[in-house]
Amino acid sequence: SYELTQPPSVSVSPGQTASITCSGDRLGDKYACWYQQKPGQSPVLVIYQDTKRPSGIPERFSGSNSGNTATLTISGTQALDEADYYCQAWASSNVLFGGGTKLTVL
């Protein structure tokens, strides 16, 4: 079955760029999206169809997807960006999520 793999954790200093990866077999042939989930809150879509930002999502969030890897990039990371991030793709007629990455801003 198809799987999406994310690093369990990523750390970044405030103001720096954070990159979170999501790997899957020929993931670049599919659309990837990303969700942000803060403690005690519902997930929020931050990137869809690889690179698009929903209304209200800051421009510092961007995405890319090529080959076997999709990447969420947060430029000028702020303390309020500390959260769990999940990638997601549609594969084998199912919504599949990656295992999630905890982003720590320190």
Add this chain to the structure above:
Amino acid sequence: EVQLVQSGAEVKKPGESLKISCKGSGYSFTSYWIGWVRQMPGKGLEWMGIIYPGDSDTRYSPSFQGQVTISADKSISTAYLQWSSLKASDTAMYYCARHDSFLEKGGFDTGYQPAYWGQGTLVTVSS
């Protein structure tokens, strides 16, 4: 504004039945797939399945097929997730989400992604 409002937290015993709900507003309820996502304590997101309220077409993740029932009542813009016999392992937060459709790369098939989420319903199953 799209809103999904879920029913409140539940505490149940193993073997009991349960039906939780998700009421949609701010959009045409019959025109979008709506589904459910499980999050066990301290764990990640797991997709359970979706339903198209317009015609009740339903699709389940293989992991949840036969374990739960997804339904919808379009007359009141509400989707449901139902268990006939709960287990302790069903203890989790359950989110409903409106799914948006898109044309997959290559242009042949339609894919779906959760776009708008409810606030979650915590289900606790304990003897």
